[in-house]
Amino acid sequence: MSVVIKTIWAGLFISFTPMILFIFIPRLLYGVELINSIYISWCVLIIPLTFTYLLITKRLFDIDFILRRILMTVTIAFIPSLIIVALIGIFFADQTNISDLLLSFIGILILITFVLYSLERFGKMLESVIFPRKYYFNKSLRKISQHLVSLSNVQEMKGIILLDLINTLEVFGAAIVFTNGEWVEEICEGDIDAEKVKKMVISGSCDHSDYTCFPVNRHEEYSSYLIFTRKKNDTLFSAEEKQWLHLIISYLAVSLENVFLIRKLTMKLEQLAARFPNEEVANEFVWFRKLMFELQEKERLRIAADLHNSTMPEMARLKGELEIMQQYAVSEEAACDMRSVILKIDDIHSQLSQSFSQLHPQLTDGAGLVQTLQQYIDKERASAAFELAYSAEQPAIIDKCCLETKKHIFRMVQEMIGNAKEHSRASKVGIQLIAIDQYIVLLYEDDGVGFEQKRMLEEEAGSPFKGMKQIRTRVLHLNGDMKLETSAGAGVKIRITLPGAAT
Known part of the structure; x- marks a missing residue:
C-alpha cells in the first residue's frame, strides 16, 4: 500500500508541477504564461498513465472496489444534496443565482459523499464507545x-x-x-x-x-x-x-x-498398526508407527497434566477442608464419618498418583529405566492377584540406552502386566531385563491359561491380543525381535531382543 501511495503522489507531482511553475505562478506575478498552456496541459495525462501502470502491474488490485464504493456514495448523496440546494434556492431566491447554486450543489455533494465514504471507518473507530457490547x-x-x-x-x-x-x-x-x-x-x-x-x-x-x-x-x-x-x-x-x-x-x-474426525482417524490408525502381518510389511511403515507412538505419548502427557494440575490439587484441598471440619465436629459420630471420608480420599489420591506415574514415568525426567520399572512394579505388586517378580542384570548398561528405547520398554512392561491382570489367571509372573553385548533382552513368563497363537488375528474389544499387537508393533519400531511361546493352558513366555544398549 505504501508503494501505491508513493507512486500516485509522484504522478500527481509530475503532472501538476509544470503547470504551476510555467502557467499559474507566471500569470499570477507577470500576467503571462512562460510556456503555452496547450503544451503543458499534456502533463495531466501522467495521472491516468500512473493508474494504468498500477493496474497492469496488479498493484492497485482493489481500485474497482474503491470506484464502485465512491459511485455508490455519490448516488446516495445526490438526492439529499439536490434537496438542500433546492431549499436554499427557494428560501434565498433573491440572493442566489444559478452559478452559486451549482457550486453549492457540487460542494454539498462532495461533503456528503466524503461523510458517507468515511462513515464505516469512523464507525469502527467509535464502536467501542457507541456500541460497547457489540x-x-x-x-x-x-x-x-x-x-x-x-x-x-x-x-x-x-x-x-x-x-x-x-x-x-x-x-x-x-x-x-x-x-x-x-x-x-x-x-x-x-x-x-x-x-x-x-x-x-x-x-x-x-x-x-x-x-x-x-x-x-x-x-x-x-x-x-x-x-x-x-x-x-x-x-x-x-x-x-x-x-x-x-x-x-x-x-x-x-x-x-x-x-471428532481426528479421534476417529487415530482409532483407525491404531487398528491398522496392529494388522501388519509381518516384519517386511511393517518396515515400510516406520513413519506411521513413529507417528502413532508420538500421538499416544502426547495424549498420555495431556491426561497426566490434567491429573497433576487440577484433579490431585482439588483432592488435597478437599482433604484439608475436611480435616479442619473434623476438629469442630458436633459429635463423635460425625467426626468418625469425616475420618472415613478422609481415608477414602487418601485412597483415591493414591490411585491417582499411581495413574500419574504410569502415564508420566520418571524416566522422562532423567531417572533410570531399571529404577523406574522397580518403582512401578512395586506399586503393581500390591494390587496384583499373583506373585510378581522382577530383576535386572547389568543395570548400568541398560540405563545407557536412548530415551526412546526406555519409553518403549516401559510401555511394553505396562502392557504385559495389564494383560496378566486381566486375562492370564496366573499365580506367578516374572519379568527380567538383561544387557547382552549390544542388546537388551526383555523376558516375560507366567503360568496362566495362555492362548492359541492363531487367535492373535482376532479383533475382539478387550481381548489380550490387542496388547500383544501393541508390544509387537513397538518391537518392530525399534528393529528388534520378539519370540512368543504359548498355548492353551501352558502359560505365556515372551523373549524380546532390542538392539542399541549404548546411547
Whole structure:
C-alpha cells in the first residue's frame, strides 16, 4: 500500500508541477504564461498513465472496489444534496443565482459523499464507545476463533473456549457434551452440575429451568451440545447475545467435527498398526508407527497434566477442608464419618498418583529405566492377584540406552502386566531385563491359561491380543525381535531382543 501511495503522489507531482511553475505562478506575478498552456496541459495525462501502470502491474488490485464504493456514495448523496440546494434556492431566491447554486450543489455533494465514504471507518473507530457490547462481542469472537484454529482435542476447550464464553456472557458455568446414544462425554467449566447436564442430554430433553441448551452438531455418529447456566444477573440471553452465540456455534461446529474426525482417524490408525502381518510389511511403515507412538505419548502427557494440575490439587484441598471440619465436629459420630471420608480420599489420591506415574514415568525426567520399572512394579505388586517378580542384570548398561528405547520398554512392561491382570489367571509372573553385548533382552513368563497363537488375528474389544499387537508393533519400531511361546493352558513366555544398549 505504501508503494501505491508513493507512486500516485509522484504522478500527481509530475503532472501538476509544470503547470504551476510555467502557467499559474507566471500569470499570477507577470500576467503571462512562460510556456503555452496547450503544451503543458499534456502533463495531466501522467495521472491516468500512473493508474494504468498500477493496474497492469496488479498493484492497485482493489481500485474497482474503491470506484464502485465512491459511485455508490455519490448516488446516495445526490438526492439529499439536490434537496438542500433546492431549499436554499427557494428560501434565498433573491440572493442566489444559478452559478452559486451549482457550486453549492457540487460542494454539498462532495461533503456528503466524503461523510458517507468515511462513515464505516469512523464507525469502527467509535464502536467501542457507541456500541460497547457489540465491540466486546466482536473482540471475544476474534479471540475464540483464534483459539479454535489450534484445537486438536476436546479437553483443550475446557480452559480456553469455555472460560472465554463464561466471561463474555457472564454466566456461572458452561459445558460441551458429546453423545452417540451409547456413551456421553462432558467437558465442564465453572459452577455447573456435570451429572445433571449429562442426564439432561441422555434423556433427550434440553428444556431446563436452570440451563440453556444450544445444539452444535447432530449426526448419525454423534451429537454435541453447548449448555450454559443462568446468567449472574439472573436475566435471559438477549437477542444480541443469542445472535453472537449462533455465530460462535457455527465456528465451534466445524472445530468439533475436526476433533471428532481426528479421534476417529487415530482409532483407525491404531487398528491398522496392529494388522501388519509381518516384519517386511511393517518396515515400510516406520513413519506411521513413529507417528502413532508420538500421538499416544502426547495424549498420555495431556491426561497426566490434567491429573497433576487440577484433579490431585482439588483432592488435597478437599482433604484439608475436611480435616479442619473434623476438629469442630458436633459429635463423635460425625467426626468418625469425616475420618472415613478422609481415608477414602487418601485412597483415591493414591490411585491417582499411581495413574500419574504410569502415564508420566520418571524416566522422562532423567531417572533410570531399571529404577523406574522397580518403582512401578512395586506399586503393581500390591494390587496384583499373583506373585510378581522382577530383576535386572547389568543395570548400568541398560540405563545407557536412548530415551526412546526406555519409553518403549516401559510401555511394553505396562502392557504385559495389564494383560496378566486381566486375562492370564496366573499365580506367578516374572519379568527380567538383561544387557547382552549390544542388546537388551526383555523376558516375560507366567503360568496362566495362555492362548492359541492363531487367535492373535482376532479383533475382539478387550481381548489380550490387542496388547500383544501393541508390544509387537513397538518391537518392530525399534528393529528388534520378539519370540512368543504359548498355548492353551501352558502359560505365556515372551523373549524380546532390542538392539542399541549404548546411547
